[in-house]
Amino acid sequence: MPGIAEGVPCTRLLLEDKVALGSGASFWTTRAFPAAGIPSLTLTDGPHGLRAQGESGDHLGLADGTAATCFPTASALASSWDVGLVAEVGRAIGLEAVDQGVHVVLGPGVNMKRNPLCGRNFEYFSEDPLLSGKLAAAWIRGVQSTGTGTSLKHFALNNQELKRMSTDVRVDERALHEYYLPAFEIAVEEGDPTTVMCAYNRVEGVYCSDNRRLLTGILRERWGFRGAVVTDWGAMNDRPAAYLAGTDLEMPGNGGVTDAEVRRAVTAGLLDERVVDESVERLLALVARTTGRDVEVPADLHDRHHELARRAAVESAMLLKNDGGALPLQPGGRVALLGALAGEPRYQGTGSSRVNPTRVVSLRDGVGEYAAVDCAPGYRLVDEPDAALLDEAVRLAEQAEAVVVCVGLTEISESEGFDREHMRIPANQVALLESIAHLAERVVLVVVGGSAVEMPWQDCASAVLHVQLAGQAGGAAAADLLFGAANPSGKLAETYPLVYDDVVSSGYFGVDPHQTPYLESMYCGYRYFDSADKPVRHPFGHGLSYTTFAYSDLRVVRRGDDVEVTFTVTNTGGCDGAEVAQLYVAPRTGGAYRPVQELKAFTKLALTAGESRGATLTLDRRAFAIHDPEVGDRVVEAGTYEIRVGASSRDIRLRAEVQVEGTQPRRSRVADWYYTLTGTPTPEDFLTVHAPYPVLDAPRKGTFDLDSSILEMKDSSLACRVVHFAVERTVAKRFGGKVDYDDVRFKMLMYSAADLPMRAMVRMSDGVMTPRLARFLVDSANGHTLRGLWALLRRRA
Template identity: 45%
Template sequence: MKHKYLIEQMTLEEKASLMSGKDFWQSQDIPRLGINSMFLADGPHGIRKQAAAADHLGLNPSIPATCFPTAAAVANSWNVELGRKIGDYLGKEAVAQKVNVLLGPGVNMKRDPLCGRNFEYFSEDPYHAGKMAAAYIQGIQTHGISACVKHFAVNNQEERRMSIDTIVDERTLREIYLTAFEIAVKEGGTQTVMSSYNMLNGEYTNEHLHLMREILREEWNFDGVVVTDWGGSNDRVAGLLAGNELEMPTTGGETNEEIIQAIKSGKIKEDVLDECVDRLLNLIFKTEEVFKGAEPQPIDVDLHHRAAQEAAEESIVLLKNEDGILPLKPGVKAAIIGDFAQEARYQGAGSSIVNPTRLDHTLDCLQEFGIVSLGYEPGFERYGKKNRKKLERACALAEKAEVVLLYLGLDEATEAEGLDRQNMKIPDNQIELLHALQQVNPNIVVVLSCGAAVEMPWIGKVKGLVHAYLSGQAGAKAILRVLTGEVNPSGKLAETYPLRYEDTPACHQFPGKEVSVEYREGLYMGYRYYDSANVEVLFPFGYGLSYTTYEYSEIRVDRNGVTFNITNTGNRAGMEVAQLYVGCGDGQVFRPRKELKGFTKVFLNAGETRTVTIPFDDKTFRYFNVKTNRWEVEEADYQIMVGASSADIRLAASLFVEGTGAPVPYDKNELPSYYTGRANKVGKQEFETLLGRKVPVSTWDRTKPLGYNDTIAQCQYAKGWAARLAYRLMVFAYWFLRKIGKRSTANIIMMSVYHMPFRGIARMTGGVVNMPMLDGILMMVNGRFFKGLRHFLKERSKMLKAAKQKEQRVLAAEER
């Protein structure tokens, strides 16, 4: 241990105290030993350090910070160097605000387009997500503070995220859901990992010995700190055994006492606690070095704002450009329509909400870009309500214009942490407006602002489509620079856009509604499924247009990688994302038709040719063999494909690769869906064959009393009349708030109450409610109202008395 001498000076109580927070955002300190608190702050795309009232839902404002484009946007840049630069700026701002640990980036896979937090994640491909995340981490950590990659692992839905049991086979777990984390740990060198809320194959992730010990610690050699998601601790002692150092937020000392009693009873050895304390101390001392000496310098707000704009410019995706309607000609007379033109949708909702240092507005910038605005009309109500007068006024304006710039998107209450989307549609009132506008002016360019894939049955009604995603505080100018051609768009989609939601591979198994969610599609997520099953899509993974054209030629392949030429055959400079895909021909182990194994972004002047090399690495040919329980290589001829998207392969060659001689882990006849790739409707028996065991019952047992890990939503069938009444009042409040237009407030009920397990009442209240008090609440829920109420009040009185006695002891010690 690095800090053995210091640990030997600590009491058991002091060591245990370090294992949970001091308050909502800070770790515990021990002043007598010179151990200071760390400050942990949200920050995947900007620092969210709350100076006063703290929360985990983005309700209260934070100190102003640069709001960069979200991960879903920057992923479309396919530029790891850009990711490193953003990380660099985030690290500088973290130091300026005295933040030790920045809680990001998030690398969970976009298993389903309806996951409400997809705006905060990079990609549907683990290699792509891992490379982008590693770059962010490297940039952040150059400043001496720590990044915190999250949420480890297999957290791919928001509904019931604190209790859902994710059922996934080992190979899919390794290849799809852990690879990005592996890259973040091994290449990014992240010093902190955040465990996820959910269960994985029957065990909570922060207690999962296979995940936390065998894979993270032993296989990947991670020697940093694991922190729970806020309120994400179930059994504190089990978490400690798995190597989960820090529980956040504070529990008022309750779980520290659980650790102390477990050691005194011999349930765990003190050495286990010492090991965790040592790693936590290492993180504290490392990250506080940067704050010693002079006060941190304030950031250059203008410089960081420009950096946010540059990031947005490189991340915007041009999806349609019929008749060369873009770039707009100088002096074009435009009608600006759409509520999002006036109030930009530039970031997500929930714990990642940033209070921007400044915010560009489209209507203030038009003249600067040579666009003659004939006026602005909102055209629709932001939150979906139909308004005929607004629609008519927008059409009247559009009639006068040469081109209509129509700003559409999803509102803040639709994409949010803690909730999944109900569908993939743009709201009906926006589409009704689009159809009406097209009748009076066919020259429509849609600027789309949302954080995830949407259906576009209306795309035939528009000539131009620019997808800005959630482009940060400088996104308005970035969009206008792309529209006018000052910037040649180079973004490419990091997720597939299906024609309709029903085409997606997980649609029949998303989200898990009660006990569990089954990942029956296995490896076949995103483009891996669409390509393998020959399903037509609207826009393929890796797709994006430019104002110039590129030609690929002269592919050469050897054991080290692939080399080829790219020529800019157009008349303006631009950047092209070249993508390497690999497919295994005639193999005995089922695999997707092609998988991304490398990419690079190349700048080319008009007419310029460049020779590009994409090297192979340890992930190029590997697969996880469930019989040998390790990574293997299958001997076969591999197709080496280079393309402009997963569906636009420009060059191909073959390479024979010697294998590791591992036995074939599957019987082809027992897994027909997986060998054909048509894995969107896998039966229970076939999934159990892949899984190697029976799947658990996925529905609640309504005959059992409700317990710590049951959700508050389950009060709907509780034995206690008060619990059932509370449930009905909660549902009514949600309905009523939505009815009167208070959707954000209604969402808070779902995010912070409805889907929360009962233990969350104790874990998220900072010691206001402890577990013995929660026992009283559960008695009331389960039909023993008065006994439970007496128990609750008795335990509350005991807790208050103990707190008062502790306060008196502290005062007495200070007087001495």
Template identity: 75%
Template sequence: MPDSSLSIADRVALGSGASFWTTRAVPAIGLPSILMTDGPHGLRGQGEGGDHLGLNASSTATCFPTASALACSWDVDLAAEVGTAIGLEAVDQGVNVVLGPGVNMKRNPLCGRNFEYFSEDPYLAGKLAAAWIRGLQATGTGASLKHFALNNQELKRMTTDVRVDERALHEYYLPAFEIAVRESDPATVMCAYNRVEGVYCSDNHRLLTGILRERWGFSGAVITDWGAMNDRAAAYRAGTDLEMPGNGGLSDAEVHAALRAGRLDEKTVDESVDRVIALVRRTTGGDTEVPADVYERHHELARRAAVASAVLLGNDGVLPLERGGRVALVGALAGNARYQGSGSSRVNPTRVVSLRDGVREYAEADYAPGYRLTGEPDRALIDEAVALVRTAGRVVVCVGLTEIAESEGFDREHLRIPVNQIALLEALAPWSDRLVLVVVGGSAIEMPWAEHAAAVLHLHLAGQAGGAAAADLLFGAANPSGKLAETCPISYDDVVSSGYYGVHPEQTPYLESMYCGYRYFDSADRPVRYPFGHGLSYTTFTYSGLRLSRNGPDRVEVTFTLLNTGDRDGTEIAQLYVAARTDGVYRPAQELRSFTRVALAAGESRDVTMSLDRRAFAVYDPGSAEWVVEEGDHEIRVGASSRDIRLRKTVALDGVPARRDAAADWYHTLDGRPSPDGFGTIHEPFPLVRAPGRGGFDEYSSLHDMRDSGLVMRIVYFFVERAVAKRAGRRVDYGDVAFKMMMLGAAGLPMRAMVRMSEGAISPRLARFFVDSANGHPLRGLGRLLRKRV
């Protein structure tokens, strides 16, 4: 229980932040305030000048590769090293809790925030996140694992109601969180904005207490995403401990009212207070020393991480390039580096090395931009690039996603690169035998043009040293070893959820169950551009001698021999998949269950062993709420990607009798697309929700919902746009990523959250006026607005 000297007012106050980034101090018991900041790939320290979307100035920090890039290293030791580095910079800058990492699954490649998430695979994401957290927390800094749970889109992320079947929830969407919680003991877990089965995450007792605390043993504090608190009394009962950001005590009054009315037990508040106090004690008072040259060291670490994370997608032998001489370098993204995403994870880097800078370390570079970062194709720029390439012996072309394509706050519109870049590549097609493409972007991209290049190196968003890392790889100073952590489809239309993703964002049924990424493509036997786990090297590896052994009834040891058959030292990422052969419940054709990075000198071989426990073979049984293994054969597959399996052996396991479930045929055959009717065979019926109209708006509605409801709200929206633009120091321009992100973020907040987040600009009475006006009653709303009390 908390210190008896704390009044109930003090205890309630501890459940809400003091400011945008800080918790409340309690001098009476010697409890300091702690500082939190964004930082999944580098700190975004803002002191008291807080904003949640990366617009205001922040202190400089090392910008490491984003999670979508770092995941392609498949390197848990490297993830831990990056976590430690961010933790050291946090200590240096007085930050107690870093808000990261994000382990949400990449359900659909259009999610605008996919660059912040590790993978489409929960095992890979969980292992990397756990390592990152262990590294960070070794410095005394706390981590905040996010966003719990099912935050898999930016469109209406504040309010959408996710409906997901039990097996997909437990087998696909929760395991990354579970692995990270069990293996790294994060100081905090951050709850998401959205609803799950009709209940906001902040109020979701089943998620926060039943699963997170009781089943997984989490003992830390649950904090809200910034503005994600729905009902603070209900949140206490659910297991939420800390509302962020602070709101001047506005929500404290709600808690006191709930206590007086008997809707909230004081004991429940005290349990949360204990966890908040424990969080403060855990993340203060450390004595970690920070080297004087820490930022220099971390720049080199960022370069090494970017090297390990880059993926060589294709190479006909043109790479590596010889050092010295001249290289034709084409592409505005080569000179204006895009190395991170937009939003709350945006870092003010200590320095930036562009691809143009990096190439100059190895060769003379003749440069032509070829396109602008925005706008239509420019014939003069294309002609200039063609003239340069026509006479060049070696050509490096940099293309990819520009800043407006992917960001927190909104989803992508398609998977293509900009039309002006496509026009450039079409013009350069006659010289495809010498084109080396360097691709940047935080998530999956349609790449039909990759077929017309001699080599393709994918950097993803490689952090501040990405240009130097790319040059290291292009010129052979380093050997590529990264492998894709998400599938690259041929076309967005091939993605199973493409036909219904975002169509009715008020409610989001996951019709496809756990069939996302390679789980769908491999099970449906659909062609892809590049499969999950794919990545080439400047050397080659062979796999042989697969041996299985049983270490007790619940563990299988998998051993094989890996040989570097080339003339260069290199690193291979070996992947182990399990494919059930039980003919029981529906499940993916195969699932990643282990992986390892193996560095081998040229000609060297090594025996590699990976272990599988019983959970690696299990499915979740909703009836018993237990993990069960189906009796029968399970094939062990070892290979270089999900589509490049080199070794196979079958193991027979005891377990529950395998029986086909009652799910619709689609979940067994994956023929065509899933349907709402079919979803009804794996999920309980639920009321269908569509966008509210006039007469149906309430405190959970947003400005974006209400803007077209009538003249009053159109005028309101007009002035809000201009107020947001003024605050951002920009004009109203939805082609400007900063304005678009901030405007859609503000306009997407439910009214009740906007009141808390607006720092007094939107009062409860003004919010009620907006709702009344949208419902066709502006005079009634005006009357309420002018009264002294709501």
């Protein structure tokens, strides 16, 4: 990069070149200016493996990319609670990026799991911001240790797939700063990502790409982010406004559609060219940080990474139940293996993170390494009853001494592009489990899936091993755990409720997708369940082992402004294992409303049988702080705080109190719900923690605009119905011409295309949807077809 190495300032570039640098050259690449020494960068999807597609334009995982190692998804990796392991996985992905000529990997995703039905939860780490942030920072450090860039996403408040391109999120200041932003903050401060990706949605009425408060006020000025902001693919709203907000790079390339808008804004004095220059400098810094890499890539790269994927899957799996020591099984025997998912594995999610794996090991393959296997599918992957398959499986189970059943979420259950409809596994799988419930003492369940599920059927078995979406080596890792070659050590990174109705937001999540007020504030996941003292199936942080652990010797000492917590963990069982010790802080100040306890530190200790080891965890003042909207910053309420150390949020082993100095506690003037958590929060309750705002009605005839989509407008005009039909048939051509909403990839692409705002469709359609045609369709949907047609024809003339 001679030009940059010589320090060529961006002011020596022409305005048109500077503007062009801020918009992609193609679907995956940035613009190159060889005369100025500026090469093109290649950006590629992640985050649980590389999805390099070359010149193909597909950000939804429909076309296979170059083969790469498929590691466990973020939801699984988070269950390892292992910062070092996540950094290793990150470095491996970075090395494969170097090998494939990729400069920036689009990940990690740290959006909070506000509700279990979010279709993309498998891509996100946790319902807890501390755990998410620490793991994200480790992943970033790992990737960037190879000179490869990362893109922390999706900033911010992208917590649902329904109307993700345009929904208007309303969130109170405390929830924003105490729950939804801290994972990003930790990742920025401790990981120093090269880029941050802005989300599609609006926040407080402003699209994220245009949101100066988020991108400049919080991200850059408060957190010190020094990298570039890139849009999610198609997330640009108003490019001149985005420059003013702090957005640097519009992706994907769209033939320079928006370049002219920026040049006109500069010429008219609406956008200072110095703002463009500052953005160019950030992009040049991105180029400098991600090119010229000198990293050795071993010849056996994929073999090494497959073994790492296997180890990561082992460390991430969770033993949720093990009555009577049903596990581990004895190697060398004979096992009845039931479930179609055992032979046709589901090991990753659907969408932009979908990896073309270098190889795949099914559960059937893995169990076959340890025992003789008799297999029966027991159910179809499509949720339809099949009596013959069920009867065959039951007969096999009744004749076997050991039965392993694989159940879980199938592809259509969770995906990018749409949210889940419920928390249940398919009914035909439940029918299989109920049919063998009388054999529970010899039945072991292996559960797959990237999101929380209702598990009333777990009583049909003696043991439950949850491997989630375990990556390409997941079948081998599950077998290692089933037969005792490895000891489970994973812990849940999200709460598993008894039923979906127990989730606080269940009654209003997705009800009005156009405007999304977070009525529950920061009470999500265990913050709600523990504070409301509501029973759960499996609590946050839960996970068993083949050994046992004892906690002792808790000491809490003040070290200046910090609080030092030390304790001892002892492996009291008969085999080696690892324990995740979790530290929660429980306020006793009687002041502002807040969760009854919050995770503030954790550590994972590997202990041989009988070994004891001390652990020291340090809490700074931030661990005791809340956000005070009146002062716009953190404050610590003076008073008593209980320090809790344990094996889960509901399994606290050690307690101690500490006195902390700070501001005088005061009870917030808010609705009682935020203190009592009785019932469900109402919009009226929400307005006591959030300022009044204009309530948006669902778009209807007469109110449609360029933020509306063909999916919304199709019932309002013949022209829109024709376009929707055309989109449907165009998508169907990729799947043999069949319109099939039971096909996860068809459904994902159809919703992603038909529910694009018209302004985004103009930019993403490669010229098929022109601005004039989009305007005509909006006019037609609003009942002004003739007027719109006249304007369309007149402009063409």
